[in-house]
C-alpha cells in the first residue's frame with residue numbers, strides 16, 4: 001500500500017494534544033520499556049535522549065525503571081511540552097527529565113548520549129533521515145538505540161481492521177490520528193534503506209507487535 005504522509009509533522013493543536021495526552025498507550029509504552037530492558041541487559045545509569053517525546057510518558061516510565069538515568073526529552077510542539085512538564089512535575093521527576101523545544105533535524109546536540117530513544121515519531125517525518133541523522137549526531141560510540149513506530153499495513157482493509165481493534169472507543173480526533181499514522185508509517189524495507197542511507201551500522205529492524213516495528217541495537 002502506498003504511503004500517505006502526515007499533513008503536519010508537529011502535534012500542536014490543543015484538542016489533539018490533550019486527547020493524545022489523556023489516551024491510554026500503556027500497552028505500547030510498556031512494550032517499549034521491555035524492548036529496552038532486553039536490549040540493554042543491565043542497569044542503565046547514563047544519559048538518554050528521547051526524540052519526539054510528546055506528553056513524556058516514555059521518559060517518565062524510563063526514569064522510573066532506571067532510577068540513575070538522566071533524560072533529555074525533545075519535541076517541536078510547545079503545546080505537547082506544556083503537558084509533558086505537568087506530567088513530569090506530578091511524577092516528581094523534574095530533576096532527572098529536562099524538556100527541550102526543538103525541531104528535528106537537531107544539528108546542535110552534543111555527542112553525549114548513551115541511549116537514543118524514540119517512539120512513534122518516525123512516521124511523522126517528511127524526511128525520515130532527519131531522525132537518523134539526529135541520532136548519528138548525538139550518540140556516543142557504542143550507544144544503545146531503540147526506535148519504535150507503527151508499521152504500515154499492506155492494505156486499507158488491514159488499516160480499517162486495526163482502527164476497529166485498537167481505536168473503536170477512542171475520541172474522533174484520536175481515531176483519525178491513528179488511521180493517518182498507519183497510512184504514514186514506513187515499512188521494514190523502507191527503514192532498512194533509510195539506515196543504509198544514513199550509514200548507521202549495528203541496528204536491526206523487526207516486527208515487534210501486530211502494528212509496531214522496532215529499530216534496535218548498538219552503534220559501532
Ligand SMILES: C[S@@+](CC[C@H](N)C(=O)[O-])C[C@H]1O[C@@H](n2cnc3c(N)ncnc32)[C@H](O)[C@@H]1O
Nearest residue numbers: 009010011052053054076077103104119120124
Ligand atoms: C505521535 S507523537 C509521539 C509522542 C511520544 N513519543 C509517545 O510515544 O507518546 C509524535 C510527536 O513527535 C513530535 N514531532 C513530529 N515531528 C517533529 C519534528 N520534526 N521535530 C520535533 N518533534 C516532532 C510531535 O509534535 C509529537 O509530539
